[in-house]
Amino acid sequence: MKNKLILLSLLALLIMGLGGCATSQKKQGSDVQAPPSPSPEEARNLYFDFDDIPIPSEMELDSNESILFQSPELKAGVVVFKGRVEAISLFDFFLNNMPQENWHLRSFFKYGRYIMVFEKPDKDCIIQIKDDTFKTGLQIWVTPRFPAQGDKMQGPALNPDMETDLVQ
Numbered sequence: 001m002k003n004k005l006i007l008l009s010l011l012a013l014l015i016m017g018l019g020g021c022a023t024s025q026k027k028q029g030s031d032v033q034a035p036p037s038p039s040p041e042e043a044r045n046l047y048f049d050f051d052d053i054p055i056p057s058e059m060e061l062d063s064n065e066s067i068l069f070q071s072p073e074l075k076a077g078v079v080v081f082k083g084r085v086e087a088i089s090l091f092d093f094f095l096n097n098m099p100q101e102n103w104h105l106r107s108f109f110k111y112g113r114y115i116m117v118f119e120k121p122d123k124d125c126i127i128q129i130k131d132d133t134f135k136t137g138l139q140i141w142v143t144p145r146f147p148a149q150g151d152k153m154q155g156p157a158l159n160p161d162m163e164t165d166l167v168q
Contacts, residue, residue, distance in 0.1 A: 049079055050142055052101040056093055059083035081138040087131045094127055
């Protein structure tokens with residue numbers, strides 16, 4: 001028993017000593033600039049698979065429900081999160097933060113279920129927020145945008161042979 005107490009005391013002293021060394025090294029290297037600390041808002045936001053879509057730190061990724069497609073030219077899919085956050089608070093978060101990432105709000109549904117549609121020149125983002133009993137669910141869909149012709153959005157051109165097969 002006495003040996004265990006001595007061992008624990010030595011271990012505690014060693015840990016405190018290492019912590020003291022780390023702080024003294026920082027003081028000695030004062031000529032090296034530390035990176036600027038992020039603002040409180042930035043410190044709470046995380047970025048997962050899409051580097052232009054901030055996620056509040058209170059939300060946890062549900063990788064079992066998420067699916068991501070990535071190639072050298074494209075990244076698309078749906079990422080799913082759950083957390084103890086009020087739905088209206090999440091709605092306001094995306095309303096305020098997505099424009100800072102150069103997303104343009106196109107439309108939204110509000111109350112009961114929240115759905116927000118954002119766009120960039122080359123992709124779209126649909127955010128769905130739903131209150132559940134104990135946690136709030138968040139789905140973020142990102143898809144590439146098809147090139148537009150004139151005022152109408154149009155999907156990829158169909159192979160002429162394929163088009164006749166669809167009509168028959």
